[in-house]
Amino acid sequence: MPIFNFSRQMLSNIRRLGQPGxxxxxxxxxxxxxxxxxxxxxxxxxxxxxxxxEFDVLVNKRSAYHLITAMEAELxxxxxxxxxxxxTVSNEQYDKKYFVRRSPMGHFVWDAMLETDKxxxxxxxxITGVRRYYQAINIxxxxxxxxxxxxxxxxxxxxxENKKIEKNVLPLISVEKETLLRRMDQIDxxxx
Numbered sequence: 298m299p300i301f302n303f304s305r306q307m308l309s310n311i312r313r314l315g316q317p318g319x320x321x322x323x324x325x326x327x328x329x330x331x332x333x334x335x336x337x338x339x340x341x342x343x344x345x346x347x348x349x350x351e352f353d354v355l356v357n358k359r360s361a362y363h364l365i366t367a368m369e370a371e372l373x374x375x376x377x378x379x380x381x382x383x384x385t386v387s388n389e390q391y392d393k394k395y396f397v398r399r400s401p402m403g404h405f406v407w408d409a410m411l412e413t414d415k416x417x418x419x420x421x422x423x424i425t426g427v428r429r430y431y432q433a434i435n436i437x438x439x440x441x442x443x444x445x446x447x448x449x450x451x452x453x454x455x456x457x458e459n460k461k462i463e464k465n466v467l468p469l470i471s472v473e474k475e476t477l478l479r480r481m482d483q484i485d486x487x488x489x
Contacts, residue, residue, distance in 0.1 A: 355486055361418040362477040362488060364410065368419070369470045371406040372427060376459050378402055379434060383452045386441070394442045407431065420473055426466035433458050 382400045386393050407427070410416040416424070437454050440446045446454075481488065 355481070355484065357415065357418055358477055358481060359486060359488065360415045362474060362481070364406075364413070364415050365419055365423070365470055365474055365477070367406045368410065368423075368427065369467070369474070371403050372430075372462070372467070372470075375402040375431075375434075376462065379455050379459060383455050386448050387452055393448060397438050397442050402431070402434065404431070420469065423466060423469050423473065426462060426469070430458055430462045430466070 378400050379402070382396060385396045385400075410419075410424075434455065437446070437451055437458075441448070441451045478488070
């Protein structure tokens with residue numbers, strides 16, 4: 298009959314909790330303090346975690362904006378370098394090898410993008426377009442220096458590549474920059 302006595306004792310303890318006396322009130326109060334402390338710590342940690350995630354997203358958006366802006370400036374500089382090179386190469390009396398080597402394209406931002414995890418926050422269409430442009434132009438420059446292609450073909454192809462990048466990729470960069478600016482303005486984040 299020990300089980301019967303145990304259950305009778307449990308039943309009387311439950312009744313006592315239902316009609317709390319002085320010691321029961323103390324224990325109920327302590328249990329409520331513990332439960333509320335645990336719940337409060339959980340909610341505070343959850344809110345802190347959400348804020349940390351939001352902050353990380355904002356920092357990444359700002360970094361992506363700066364990266365895209367720098368890439369756009371470098372790309373525009375390289376387009377201008379190639380335009381000037383085609384004008385120089387069109388003049389037959391100049392040494393083409395000398396002017397190709399004297400007019401190097403900038404790759405600082407592009408090379409730096411290889412080392413950062415922020416690169417893949419830039420849309421793939423932009424990265425792919427820039428990569429294809431640089432690849433095509435580098436091949437054309439090497440073939441001109443190696444005298445594998447004539448100047449006229451070089452000029453024609455560089456102009457085609459410049460038009461393609463200006464028509465297809467530069468507008469994408471502008472749209473992406475505007476989108477990032479709008480998102481940061483909505484949440485009052487400075488670009489600076």
